[in-house]
Amino acid sequence: MSAVPPSPLNRIGVVGGGAWGTALALAALRAGRETLLWAREPAVVEAMSIRRENRDYLPGVPLPDALRVTGDLADLGDCDAVLLVSPAQHARSVTAGMAPLLKPGAPVVVCAKGIELDSHALMSEAVGAALPAGNPVAILSGPTFAAEVARGLPTAVTLACADHDLGTALVAALGSRTFRPYLSDDVVGSQIGGAVKNVLAIACGVVEGRRLGDNARAALITRGLAEITRLALALGGRAETLMGLSGLGDLTLTCSSLQSRNMSLGAALGEGKSLAEILAARRSVAEGVYTAAAVVGLAAKLGVDMPICAAVDAILNRGAGLDETIDGLLSRPFRGEGV
Numbered sequence: 320m321s322a323v324p325p326s327p328l329n330r331i332g333v334v335g336g337g338a339w340g341t342a343l344a345l346a347a348l349r350a351g352r353e354t355l356l357w358a359r360e361p362a363v364v365e366a367m368s369i370r371r372e373n374r375d376y377l378p379g380v381p382l383p384d385a386l387r388v389t390g391d392l393a394d395l396g397d398c399d400a401v402l403l404v405s406p407a408q409h410a411r412s413v414t415a416g417m418a419p420l421l422k423p424g425a426p427v428v429v430c431a432k433g434i435e436l437d438s439h440a441l442m443s444e445a446v447g448a449a450l451p452a453g454n455p456v457a458i459l460s461g462p463t464f465a466a467e468v469a470r471g472l473p474t475a476v477t478l479a480c481a482d483h484d485l486g487t488a489l490v491a492a493l494g495s496r497t498f499r500p501y502l503s504d505d506v507v508g509s510q511i512g513g514a515v516k517n518v519l520a521i522a523c524g525v526v527e528g529r530r531l532g533d534n535a536r537a538a539l540i541t542r543g544l545a546e547i548t549r550l551a552l553a554l555g556g557r558a559e560t561l562m563g564l565s566g567l568g569d570l571t572l573t574c575s576s577l578q579s580r581n582m583s584l585g586a587a588l589g590e591g592k593s594l595a596e597i598l599a600a601r602r603s604v605a606e607g608v609y610t611a612a613a614v615v616g617l618a619a620k621l622g623v624d625m626p627i628c629a630a631v632d633a634i635l636n637r638g639a640g641l642d643e644t645i646d647g648l649l650s651r652p653f654r655g656e657g658v
């Protein structure tokens with residue numbers, strides 16, 4: 320086995336004991352870091368500490384003894400860097416809870432994907448506002464099903480950080496042979512793909528559930544990428560970022576597999592189930608349900624046209640029928656193909 324490279328960011332705290340937090344904690348361990356995983360629910364803490372398995376959110380994956388598990392945010396005080404993996408709508412409040420307990424200067428890498436419903440804030444804004452000025456924010460996003468990362472299957476992500484040296488240190492701390500971060504300085508652009516693709520995955524699920532065919536799914540992915548890119552540009556992101564792992568990469572993954580919670584939720588809608596019925600049968604988060612309305616609100620503020628996201632929001636939140644909404648999209652005037 321090759322020697323573990325040393326890192327000044329040797330102690331990694333992971334905040335959020337859902338599927339993704341648990342998988343990221345395993346990735347940090349594999350990168351050779353001392354890793355602490357905080358979970359919110361006492362039963363999840365107990366199951367991971369004693370039975371060494373996160374039965375609620377990532378069943379079937381053994382957790383090595385080297386992984387420290389806690390339910391006490393104060394334990395983050397000796398961590399050199401923290402990965403924040405709470406669902407997007409709770410990221411600000413969880414950050415506020417841990418902020419006074421963090422080591423001064425420790426970076427917080429946001430791994431949640433979404434846009435805040437009330438404020439339309441990106442995760443970097445919501446989390447940044449809740450942190451002391453001395454704790455910088457970075458973003459980790461990309462095509463990453465938790466179950467595959469947990470099993471150590473090869474995965475690549477975007478790690479975006481405004482400070483090049485800090486970004487380089489985070490890549491070195493978290494990267495391994497099977498978990499490969501690519502550094503970017505586009506903190507805004509790298510968040511938009513991950514947030515909006517969840518909404519588009521619901522649309523692709525509807526296509527699947529309604530048996531509208533593979534052509535329709537490819538059309539949604541491609542025109543969805545145009546929507547993502549328009550929004551990112553309006554917020555100051557760069558188009559090239561959206562052609563990378565956090566954009567096209569994640570959009571393709573999430574819109575092509577029923578492993579995606581968002582796509583499978585869309586498929587169930589397409590098959591005629593109600594949103595309330597689908598959500599009642601799940602414990603895991605499908606971020607697109609919440610981000611749909613946030614994206615539509617943000618796009619309206621910025622004057623950005625996002626018809627597919629608006630259609631998903633109409634179905635989820637405004638009582639629009641599936642068939643008339645699909646018909647509305649198919650009846651839009653023909654236009655040029657550019658973004």
Ligand SMILES: NC(=O)C1=CN([C@@H]2O[C@H](COP(=O)(O)OP(=O)(O)OC[C@H]3O[C@@H](n4cnc5c(N)ncnc54)[C@H](O)[C@@H]3O)[C@@H](O)[C@H]2O)C=CC1
Nearest residue numbers: 336337338339340359376406407409431432464465603604
């Ligand atoms: N699961 C995946 O494959 C991936 C997930 N993500 C993102 O990671 C974030 C977390 O998702 P998962 O770990 O999959 O979640 P999950 O669906 O596995 O678990 C739900 C999580 O939400 C937490 N939660 C529920 N109510 C809460 C509250 N009131 N306050 C704080 N936390 C609460 C639970 O403690 C649990 O950690 C999401 O933004 C998701 O989009 C990103 C990449 C991959």
Ligand SMILES: O=C(CO)COP(=O)(O)O
Nearest residue numbers: 461462463464579580581
């Ligand atoms: O973000 C993800 C893959 O990159 C996970 O997608 P789902 O939340 O739709 O399962």
